[in-house]
Amino acid sequence: MSLLKHTSEDKALSKILKGQDPDRKTQVGWSSALEEKNVEQNTEEKERKERIAKILQGARMPLWCPACEHPMKHRLDRKFWTLHQKCFDCVIKEQTKMRAEGTWDAYEQQRLNANRLHYLMDLEQFLVEAWTSIKNPEFATEVGTIERWGGLDIAVVKEDIHKELEEVRKILREIQDGTANTDSQG
Ligand SMILES: [Zn+2]
Numbered sequence: 001m002s003l004l005k006h007t008s009e010d011k012a013l014s015k016i017l018k019g020q021d022p023d024r025k026t027q028v029g030w031s032s033a034l035e036e037k038n039v040e041q042n043t044e045e046k047e048r049k050e051r052i053a054k055i056l057q058g059a060r061m062p063l064w065c066p067a068c069e070h071p072m073k074h075r076l077d078r079k080f081w082t083l084h085q086k087c088f089d090c091v092i093k094e095q096t097k098m099r100a101e102g103t104w105d106a107y108e109q110q111r112l113n114a115n116r117l118h119y120l121m122d123l124e125q126f127l128v129e130a131w132t133s134i135k136n137p138e139f140a141t142e143v144g145t146i147e148r149w150g151g152l153d154i155a156v157v158k159e160d161i162h163k164e165l166e167e168v169r170k171i172l173r174e175i176q177d178g179t180a181n182t183d184s185q186g
Helices: 003-017 024-059 077-084 088-100 106-133 154-177
Strands: 138-140 146-148
Touching: 077 088, 077 106, 077 154, 106 154
Parallel strands: none
Antiparallel strands: 138 146
């Protein structure tokens, strides 16, 4: 609720306490505050769905690297996409450049790796959440209309989540085992 509404409620309260009628404008404010609550709930649900749709778009590796526009066909591109949203070549070039410029040090590397680990753990949790929410591809809304998951093909969506989860868990396992070279190998 906005500060403005608190203020109008406070004003109304002080008027009531003084034995005056709260003005019309304030009453409108109250009823719209109730409406706002419903809108907030709908917005939350909408935002949740949009968040899932967005991450699924991000999870699906494009055919071309968005940074260099080359086809994503290196065997490590999938892994590098998950970690960096770029192709293998782009990440290697970036890191080589950083080393040449002396901007790549152990601290930076450690920080980046810690960020990636957090990102992957968040992503894993999110994908599990998405998988759970997506069990019913169609659901009736309060007003009785049937909604689909933003028009996405549910089978493709589920496959994407599954692939992405497998990839994320594989990378997480590698990091935990210390077998992942998260510097040059992702
Ligand atoms: Zn690239």
